Amino acid sequence: VSRALNKPGRINSDTEAKIRAAAKELNYRANPMARSLPTGRTHMVAVIVADITNPMNFDAIRGAEFSAARSGYTTVIAESQESGRLEATALERIMPSVDGVILASSRLNDDEIAALAETKPLVVVNRRVDGVADVVPHVEPGIAAAIEHLKNLGHEHVAFIEGPAGAWMSNHRWNIILSQAVGAGLTVVKIGPNEPTFEAGRNSFDLVRASGATAVIAYNDLLAIGFMKAAQANGVSVPGLVSVIGFDDIFASEITTPSLTSIKSPLLDSATIAVERLLATIDGKNPDQSVPSSLYTTLVVRESSGPARKG
Amino acid sequence: VSRALNKPGRINSDTEAKIRAAAKELNYRANPMARSLPTGRTHMVAVIVADITNPMNFDAIRGAEFSAARSGYTTVIAESQESGRLEATALERIMPSVDGVILASSRLNDDEIAALAETKPLVVVNRRVDGVADVVPHVEPGIAAAIEHLKNLGHEHVAFIEGPAGAWMSNHRWNIILSQAVGAGLTVVKIGPNEPTFEAGRNSFDLVRASGATAVIAYNDLLAIGFMKAAQANGVSVPGLVSVIGFDDIFASEITTPSLTSIKSPLLDSATIAVERLLATIDGKNPDQSVPSSLYTTLVVRESSGPARKG
DNA sequence: CTGAAAGCGCTTACAG
DNA sequence: CTGAAAGCGCTTACAG
Numbered sequence: 270v271s272r273a274l275n276k277p278g279r280i281n282s283d284t285e286a287k288i289r290a291a292a293k294e295l296n297y298r299a300n301p302m303a304r305s306l307p308t309g310r311t312h313m314v315a316v317i318v319a320d321i322t323n324p325m326n327f328d329a330i331r332g333a334e335f336s337a338a339r340s341g342y343t344t345v346i347a348e349s350q351e352s353g354r355l356e357a358t359a360l361e362r363i364m365p366s367v368d369g370v371i372l373a374s375s376r377l378n379d380d381e382i383a384a385l386a387e388t389k390p391l392v393v394v395n396r397r398v399d400g401v402a403d404v405v406p407h408v409e410p411g412i413a414a415a416i417e418h419l420k421n422l423g424h425e426h427v428a429f430i431e432g433p434a435g436a437w438m439s440n441h442r443w444n445i446i447l448s449q450a451v452g453a454g455l456t457v458v459k460i461g462p463n464e465p466t467f468e469a470g471r472n473s474f475d476l477v478r479a480s481g482a483t484a485v486i487a488y489n490d491l492l493a494i495g496f497m498k499a500a501q502a503n504g505v506s507v508p509g510l511v512s513v514i515g516f517d518d519i520f521a522s523e524i525t526t527p528s529l530t531s532i533k534s535p536l537l538d539s540a541t542i543a544v545e546r547l548l549a550t551i552d553g554k555n556p557d558q559s560v561p562s563s564l565y566t567t568l569v570v571r572e573s574s575g576p577a578r579k580g
Numbered sequence: 581v582s583r584a585l586n587k588p589g590r591i592n593s594d595t596e597a598k599i600r601a602a603a604k605e606l607n608y609r610a611n612p613m614a615r616s617l618p619t620g621r622t623h624m625v626a627v628i629v630a631d632i633t634n635p636m637n638f639d640a641i642r643g644a645e646f647s648a649a650r651s652g653y654t655t656v657i658a659e660s661q662e663s664g665r666l667e668a669t670a671l672e673r674i675m676p677s678v679d680g681v682i683l684a685s686s687r688l689n690d691d692e693i694a695a696l697a698e699t700k701p702l703v704v705v706n707r708r709v710d711g712v713a714d715v716v717p718h719v720e721p722g723i724a725a726a727i728e729h730l731k732n733l734g735h736e737h738v739a740f741i742e743g744p745a746g747a748w749m750s751n752h753r754w755n756i757i758l759s760q761a762v763g764a765g766l767t768v769v770k771i772g773p774n775e776p777t778f779e780a781g782r783n784s785f786d787l788v789r790a791s792g793a794t795a796v797i798a799y800n801d802l803l804a805i806g807f808m809k810a811a812q813a814n815g816v817s818v819p820g821l822v823s824v825i826g827f828d829d830i831f832a833s834e835i836t837t838p839s840l841t842s843i844k845s846p847l848l849d850s851a852t853i854a855v856e857r858l859l860a861t862i863d864g865k866n867p868d869q870s871v872p873s874s875l876y877t878t879l880v881v882r883e884s885s886g887p888a889r890k891g
Numbered sequence: 892c893t894g895a896a897a898g899c900g901c902t903t904a905c906a907g
Numbered sequence: 908c909t910g911a912a913a914g915c916g917c918t919t920a921c922a923g
Contacts, residue, residue, distance in 0.1 A: 271918055272893085281892060301677050302622060303916030305613040306899040313656075313677075321645070322638040322831075330632060334659065343674055345624075345656045348645065363654055366612050366624075467835070494835055520633075524778070524805055526837035582902055583909085592908055614900035617915045 274299070313343050314547060315363050315370040316540075317356060321348045323465065324519035325489050325536075329373040329394060332540030340548050342368075349376050351433070351464065357381070364389065369547045372396070373540065376435060390550040392543045395536075396437040402550070402558060404543040405438075408445055411532035411566025415486060415514050416449045418530075418568060423577035424455065424484040424512065430473050430496060431461035432488035439488045442516065446486060458482065463492060470495020474503065483511060483577045490515035490522050490531055497525065497573060508575030518569050527572030534566050585610070624654050625858060626678045627851075628667060630685040632659045635830035636776065636800050636847075640684040640705060643851030651859050653679075660687050662744070662775065668692070675700065680858045683707070684851065687746060701861040703854045706847075707748040713861065713869060715854040716749075719756055722843035722877025726797060726825050727760045729841075729879060734888035735766065735795040735823065741784050741807060742772035743799035750799045753827065757797060769793065774803060781806020785814065794822055794888045801826035801833050801842055808836065808884060819886030829880050838883030845877050 272280050273288040291297075305311045316333045318326040334344045347363055349356030353376040360370070369390035375382060382398045385391055392402040419427060429446050432439030443459055450457040460476045463469040470492035477485055477496065487493035493515030497507050507513055507527060515522060518533035542561065549556040583591050584599040602608075616622045627644045629637040645655045658674055660667030664687040675681070680701035686693065693709045696702055703713040730738060740757050743750030754770055761768040771787050774780040781803035788796055788807065798804035804826030808818050818824055818838060826833060829844035853872065860867040 275918080279892090284893085298676055300916055302613050302616040303899095304918075306617055306901085306916080307918045309899080311613060321641060322635075324633075327633040331659075334632075334657075338670070338673075341673070343656055343658075343677065345654055346645075347654075348642075359649070362649075362652070365609055366654065467831070498835060520778070521832050521835065524809060524832065525835055586902080590908090595909080611900055614915095615902075617900080617917085618902045620915080 310551075311366055311368055312341060313345055313367045314544065315360075315367045316344055316346050317349060317360065317370060317372050317375055318346065319349050319351045319356075319374040319376060319465075321346065323491065324521060325465065325491070325517050326374055327519070328536035329371075329540040332537040333371050333373070333544050336541040336544035337548075340544075342544075342548065349374075351376060353377055353381075353435075360385065368551045371540065371543050371547060374436075376433075378435065390547055392547050392550075394539050394543045395534075397441075398437075402546060402556075404539045404546070404564070405441075405560060406535050406539055406564035406566060407560060407562075408442060408532075408534070408566050409449075411534070411568050412442070412445050412449055414568035415530075415532055416446070416453050416455070418570065418574065419484045419512065419514075420453050420455065422484075422512065422575060425577070426456045426480070426482045427458075427484045427486060428477050428480045428482035429457065429459045430463060430470065430477065430485055430487040430492050431459050432463060432465045432492070434462040436465070436488070442488060461488075463488070465489050465491060467491045467495040467498075470497075471499040474499035477511075478503075478505070484514070484574070485511065486514045486516070486532075488516060490517050490519045490529060493529055493531070493573075494521060494525055497527075497529070507573050510578055512574040512577070514568075514574055522569075522571070525573075530571045530574040531569050532566050533569050535564050538564055621862075622677055622679055623652060624656055624678045625855065626671075626674050626681040627655055627657050628660060628671070628681060628683050628686055629657065630660050630662045630667075630687055630776075632657065634776065634802065635832060636802070636828050637685055638830070639847035640682075640851040643848040644682050644684070644855050647852040647855035648859075651855075653855075653859065660685075662687060664688055664692075664746075671696065679862045682851065682854050682858060685747075687744075689746065701858055703858050703861075705850050705854045706845075708752075709748075713857060713867075715850045715857070715875070716752075716871060717846050717850055717875035717877060718871060718873075719753060719843075719845070719877050720760075722845070722879050723753070723756050723760055725879035726841075726843055727757070727764050727766070729881065729885060730795045730823065730825075731764050731766065733795075733823065733886060736888065737767045737791070737793045738769075738795045738797060739788050739791045739793035740768065740770045741774060741781065741788065741796055741798040741803050742770050743774060743776045743803070745773040747776070747799070753799060772799075774799070776800050776802060778802045778806040778809075781808075782810040785810035788822075789814075789816070795825070795885070796822065797825045797827070797843075799827060801828050801830045801840060804840055804842070804884075805832060805836055808838075808840070818884055821889055823885040823888070825879075825885055833880075833882070836884075841882045841885040842880050843877050844880050846875050849875060 347359040518531040522529035546556040658670040829842040833840035857867040
């Protein structure tokens with residue numbers, strides 16, 4: 270029976286047909302738990318994010334879930350609540366139940382991640398860890414466009430509101446902004462670290478103002494929006510006195526006033542590809558490790574960026 | 581060994597201690613799949629939402645996840661993408677792996693839900709289905725406050741932008757708005773059905789304007805914000821010409837301009853309680869079915885509601 | 892092609 | 908209190 274249902278063609282087709290008919294009539298469903306005992310496969314993958322409610326993570330969750338479901342895998346999502354300890358606890362609980370894990374926004378350090386990757390197939394998204402599979406979109410194009418945009422608007426001094434101390438992607442973005450801004454003849458400073466939240470963006474206002482920057486790029490849109498709201502609350506008009514650019518292009522960026530210029534990152538595709546590679550690894554294949562050229566950032570210009578105030 | 585680890589005190593304590601020490605040293609973890617075969621328990625619960633990325637569902641997901649984790653259960657989240665068919669497919673796949681399910685925002689009809697509930701422990705949140713356990717907060721207090729608020733501001737005609745056709749909660753809110761508005765001497769009309777989205781809110785603008793209402797209450801905040809943005813785009817000032825009130829008090833409501841007045845619903849607590857009841861049912865208990873008095877809605881007044889335009 | 896059997900890693904009566 | 912055994916529902920070599 271097992272052969273009939275699982276290896277179509279491997280047995281007499283009459284027999285197979287009869288078995289299938291009976292199975293259908295009885296509405297038979299294989300018990301996934303029983304199945305996983307002899308095979309060692311659970312057909313589940315874990316997706317770890319720092320915060321389920323942070324729009325930054327939506328597309329990662331969606332892409333992973335979609336991609337997994339398409340292959341018959343079910344996704345379990347765990348949240349680290351921005352805490353490495355909670356993340357470890359959650360992982361401890363979930364690891365034995367899954368065939369592999371996607372780290373979409375992890376608070377673990379590189380060593381912990383590398384150790385985890387020894388245990389089970391694992392791929393990190395938006396981060397690079399030595400010896401661990403990753404999917405990281407090309408961030409240069411979007412940043413280049415943003416820097417050029419600001420330069421064309423007459424800006425000379427820009428501030429980067431960075432993300433959490435441990436966030437690889439925040440550093441990555443900063444490094445590229447730094448080299449491109451300098452290359453374009455702009456001055457640039459980094460302000461932070463900050464939690465990747467609206468509140469933290471608001472709190473960054475004073476330091477950003479103190480820096481004298483006329484344009485800010487934030488590690489993510491929530492930080493950018495928080496900063497923008499603080500600016501408005503302090504009578505500093507956006508983009509009149511300061512231009513603001515975020516990262517990720519979350520939904521909220523469209524509905525703020527002014528709407529937010531943002532560097533959009535292909536999180537959905539990144540997560541989709543990450544899961545595909547994860548499943549390939551689980552199946553014992555050796556997936557391509559290069560970054561698809563389709564994965565690149567783009568600048569979405571809206572109302573929060575404008576000409577630098579003269580003089 | 582099994583007894584030593586799982587039924588503390590049931591065996592000689594020396595033996596138990598030795599076994600525990602050895603287990604710790606070997607870093608032993610029971611295989612959850614193997615465990616579930618003889619017991620029939622998977623220690624997983626499913627949470628079904630229509631849309632993971634709709635802020636409406638955040639607190640439901642969080643509350644459920646938190647509550648489940650506290651009891652050692654892992655949560656698997658499935659998304660129906662606003663489609664009953666996809667929801668059925670997802671459920672089909674996940675049902676055999678979980679001990680119970682929370683329906684946080686389901687697109688299934690009552691009969692389908694009742695049938696599902698025959699299969700496994702199930703509790704619905706924010707909806708009432710005959711014969712099925714539910715958790716529905718008291719929606720009257722928040723609506724009463726909203727109606728009074730509008731009446732005090734001089735409004736006489738209000739429109740309700742309703743949610744999806746099948747959404748029990750949308751009807752529930754409408755029924756209460758209807759009776760309370762009429763009770764307060766206001767006229768009230770219902771406009772819809774609409775998807776529970778920003779876009780749908782925007783699209784509702786023409787019909788709402790046609791109705792002549794000077795105040796609108798929307799089924800959720802996204803609809804309210806969409807309507808507000810369409811109003812502004814059409815030169816209709818909020819709250820100058822029309823007041824807008826949403827439901828749920830999502831994060832985005834604070835950052836729009838003007839910020840959105842909203843009727844806050846205790847989704848986090850509702851989901852927490854739902855999971856507690858679900859787990860009790862799984863454990864063969866008969867949980868309390870009454871609605872805790874702590875579960876009630878409240879009005880959060882912000883900038884989108886103001887005096888009715890005179891004359 | 893197709894039976895019959897062993898085994899996956901646990902739990903839980905059942906004896907002793 | 909504690910061995911030894913059966914059984915949970917599958918899959919997969921192994922014979923025939």
